[in-house]
Amino acid sequence: MENMANKVARIPNLVDWSTGEVRLMSAKCNSCGTHFFPKEHYQHRPGCSREGVEDVLLPQKGKLASYTIQYYPCPAPFKTEKKITPYGIGLIEFEEEKIQVTGIITETDLKSLKLGMEMETTILEMFTNEEKQQVVTWAFRAVK
């Protein structure tokens, strides 16, 4: 993994790299089995006792369930130093957890994207803050 020192997520509690891999911070309800992301946004099956919710990290790798290519710059409060359009947005499926999560795709060869291909969680450097830290978000890229 690339050097993650001096990097900070723009919004906390969404992406973790403390294990040595970049992974999304999800939560799971041990009563109804629902995984949800972000972990603060609780989701339960109707009738669930809502007991035993625990934080879990999603696997680093998943499959590309859908994607689009955005040709227009995303308006504020989205912010990147470099021009990133056109950029890919993927919906990545984590099969065992039965959840799909969106994220920017860092591939530059957007024509190579194919549904079902294996993708891994990574980070996208967005801009440098006043403390000279790289502010990042989670993203996905094809597994080479």
Place this chain on the structure above:
Amino acid sequence: MGFSEKVFSDFAAVAVEGALKDANIEWKKIQAIMAGIFIYGGNAGHLSGQYLESIFGETGVPVVNVYNACATGSAAIRMAYNSVAAGETDTALAFGADVSPKGFLTAKSDNAVQDRDVIRWKMGGLPNPIYWALECRKRMEKYGTTEEDLALVKVLMSEYGAKNPDARFKKPYTMEEVLNSVYVCDPLRLYEICPVSTGAAAVIVTADKELISKADKAVKINATTMGSSIYGDPTIRISALSCPAVAEAPMLSESYSASRQAYEKSGIGPDDIDVLELPDNSSWHYLVYLETCGFCKEGEADKMLRDGMTKIGAKLAVNPSGGFSSHGEALSAQALWQVIECANQLRGRGGARQVEGAKVAMAQTYGLMGNSGTTILTL
């Protein structure tokens, strides 16, 4: 005063004035006001009913302000209907008015813990049409929807919009022009996504027999319902960052729920409906809504479209108004506008786009984060 200098209450007043004239009803007969709020309008927008009441003259009647995203108007008409049906009032007004900011609609708070909308804007780079494009790509893979199908929706909508004096966009487009328009978010092109718009709409609901007899062809509301999402709906909902990977409920389950409630309450089903105004926020919506609302089975909407089964003159006329594609969407007004379009078709006011012999019409809405309403009308 130019159009761009007008404020939401100016538009609201025009719509309400129009409804009063059309129904031949005096303002003093209105016994309740159900107002769709204008979210970008601050105090005035959030209390839009009170502002509107003050323009026409305050009468002390109950005023309720409501927000259900793009299905806000559905909530307003449902409350007006329920107030009359419950016998609380004889005559109630539902209205909505909106002035949209330019460009993509963006985040309205800065608290990422309570509002995941903040996360999708700051971290996700996810304007609304991306959600539709992600679903559209899945559909193309699963059912073989083609780029030509998506373009054909715009061709058809623009043909009707050109015949509608009230449409904002009146230019008819050819297949080639649509397919040559730029991608906004591949596979959706510029002409296959509706823009935001400014507008107002008002509906008067009454059970007063004398008022009904004085109106120019009053129409009957057979059902007006609202639905929210069902657990296990696989749709990636606007604002969300995730969705279930395994479907345990129908797609767009909020609209599935609203439409099924309306069918049950009215005893009217898709086969009985002559005119359908559906929320064509994008070409994908046009196709999927035919399936969600039960006008065909899943994956069959493309064939319905290609075979001309959704055209004026076919058994079911879809969006004879030209749809959102020809009007744009004005958040709190659009659901009521759809009901008015349906009512005017039943009243034979469709002009060059009239659906001959239309007896039953249905207005279907779609609102962000699991909001939907269905209204079924008959002559």
